Amino acid sequence: MLLLAGTILGILGSAATLAQPLAIGEMIKAVAGDRSLFVPILLAAALFVTDAALAAAHAYAIGRAGENIVFDIRHVLTARLLRSRTAAFARWEQGDVFTRMVTDTSLARICMAQALAQIVTSGFMVIGGIALMAWIDPLLLAVTLLCLGLASVVSLLLARRVRKVAVINREHTSDFGSALMRVLGAMSTVKASRAEDRETERITGFARKARRSGVRVSALSAMLTPAMNVGTQVALTVVIAWGMARVATGAMPPADLTSFMMYLFYLVSPLVMLFMSIAQFQQGRAALDRIGELAGIEQEELDPDAAPVATRGHAIAFDRVSFSYPGSEEPVLDTVSFTVPDKGLTAIVGPSGAGKTTVFQLIERFYGPDSGTVLLGGTDTATMPLEQIRGQIGYVEQDHSLMRGTIRENLTYAAPDASEKDIADALRMAHLGEVIRALPEGLETELGERGAGLSGGQKQRLAIARTLLQRPHIVLLDEATANLDSEAEDALRDTITAISGTCAVIAIAHRISTITQADQIIVLDRGGVRATGTHTELTTTDDLYQRLSRHQEVAA
Known part of the structure; x- marks a missing residue:
């Protein structure tokens, strides 16, 4: 007009x-x-x-x-x-x-x-x-x-x-x-x-x-x-x-x-x-x-008014899932099947290119499987509203993806209405409370692009605290300890153990030392599940897991 x-x-x-x-x-x-x-x-x-x-x-x-x-x-x-x-x-x-x-x-x-x-x-x-x-x-x-x-x-x-x-x-x-x-x-x-x-x-x-x-x-x-x-x-x-x-x-x-x-x-x-x-x-x-x-870019199917789908059973299950990235004929995952219980720590290990991060992207429904089914609480994620899926899952990427702004803005990004008590609890569980208190402006400290102003380990722990603030049912940790020193890694291991007592934690392991106490470890290789078991079981039964463990021991 x-x-x-x-x-x-x-x-x-x-x-x-x-x-x-x-x-x-x-x-x-x-x-x-x-x-x-x-x-x-x-x-x-x-x-x-x-x-x-x-x-x-x-x-x-x-x-x-x-x-x-x-x-x-x-x-x-x-x-x-x-x-x-x-x-x-x-x-x-x-x-x-x-x-x-x-x-x-x-x-x-x-x-x-x-x-x-x-x-x-x-x-x-x-x-x-x-x-x-x-x-x-x-x-x-x-x-x-x-x-x-x-x-x-x-x-x-x-x-x-x-x-x-x-x-x-x-x-x-x-x-x-x-x-x-x-x-x-x-x-x-x-x-x-x-x-x-x-x-x-x-x-x-x-x-x-x-x-x-x-x-x-x-x-x-x-x-x-x-x-x-x-x-x-x-x-x-x-x-x-x-x-x-x-x-x-x-x-x-x-x-x-x-x-x-x-x-x-x-x-x-x-x-x-x-x-x-x-x-x-x-x-x-x-x-x-x-x-x-x-x-005209292709859109995700989103129905904000859709009713949540009832779920029960395992937290996550892959049933003969195969997937290839667009434009690639080589499958990243080939008829992969495994289950993750609704509580406890499940670790995913394997050589580079085995499909570990792809598993997380399928769980979040960033991509859909070419065949097979991804189940969340026993329900096919393809039939669930995206809001329900992502509301139940906290995702800490390998590249933490912090943004320019204050520490508080980054921390509460997924939970903008979080209380001060919830924020304090999340920082404590991520062992970041003392670091924040030592800063002149505390939570109001301004960060640069990609979280500039914090060390690599501090950025990673802040991303973890942000995820914990969501109170998710499932936590995905994509090599979350990759940038942490030994002391911070020990602290985070304790945090992961505490979290896994209340929800399902799935961790892509960069360091075998962080997942020795995992309830189950899934070994991926060449797009398939090679073996599943505890650390003790796999060190005696799976050659690939043994090589990964020995390599990290030598590197340490």
Whole structure:
């Protein structure tokens, strides 16, 4: 509605502008007829003031409508991205997503608000001006349109070319953003590898492509105004020459020539703005196409009103589950079956690539199995609402995924309404209470990107405390002790033992020493379950488990 109101205000302003030459023509006629100038001057002044007021209101309405549009687009895109399927999101480069969310949405605002409104108002101004010029002198208008028509054809061709080049420029800009984010996410590796110069040159190459295509967009856009200016200058020259000749012979009144020339002057800016707006609209269309592609990302099936499904039995069970990642023909898991009781510690071990983390992703239903069934409390997770599944499971990733913000914000991320007592209990169980109390600002201490400001072990324990604050029925620990020193590992082992007395804990073991007291250990190898048992049983019955244990003993 605001966009429509702004467009109507622009049209009314254009009408006030179109009436001005007529008012000035009346002033000339009043002078020639020796009549009073009071009414014509008053009318002209009223038109000038009205035009200015409507122009200001038009600009405000269109500007506000544009901001509303970009807000709505970003809101919808954010919601769809956060609800997208993990497999679908993994196919997108983060730099490309960022560019579409920030830059392309800004261009969409120009397209859907400013450019569109300008096309309507400028088009009204051009059509209205031509109609009034035809009313004043059709012959003079025919000559004018001949000159302007040639310039308009050239401008339209340029506008179409601008859109094609703008699409290429958006792609090059996205490539640059992706390359930049790739490096920013691995700054330590870049520095340690002394790759600063190589990466600078690589990223500069993408920036150079974006600059070249951007220059082409600017060059083509810059040609629009001169093309129209040439047409209007030729038209003005012809109108002055032929019009003055007709005035001299008495075929045309001086007041009509003055009004006609004013309309021609008034036509220049709207014509230029019309074709520039068409070019902007074409660029915006390219951005809208890219936004539409992102908005079409495949969504998780979510039904917030779905009733919880009754569960009972084992906490987790895999029944002949097979799974391959999209685009890969090699199965990560092949007919895997095992059960996890509703209490106690279950550990999953195996060499790299055995499918340990994939098991967790299937439990969380980030992915669905290609065949077989994942059961939560005896119920197929495929039939359960996502909110119910993830509300019962706490997940501590190997990469802890802390965010910029305070320690409190990171800690309460999954449980924003947690009480101070619950927070204190979670910190105590994660053996992080003394660390937080030693900080000058305690829980309000600001952390940088990815939890910068804490040590690796402290970050991991904070992620564990965040999970404990959810009070989950099942806790997934993906190599949670990987960044802990021996003292912190001992403390965390005690924490895991305490937690496993009240719920099911499934831990991917980076260190065999952390799971020697596990109730059961599942050994994965080449996508299948190789063996299951306790630490004591497996050290005497399974060669792979023995090798993993010996390797870590030697490494220690």
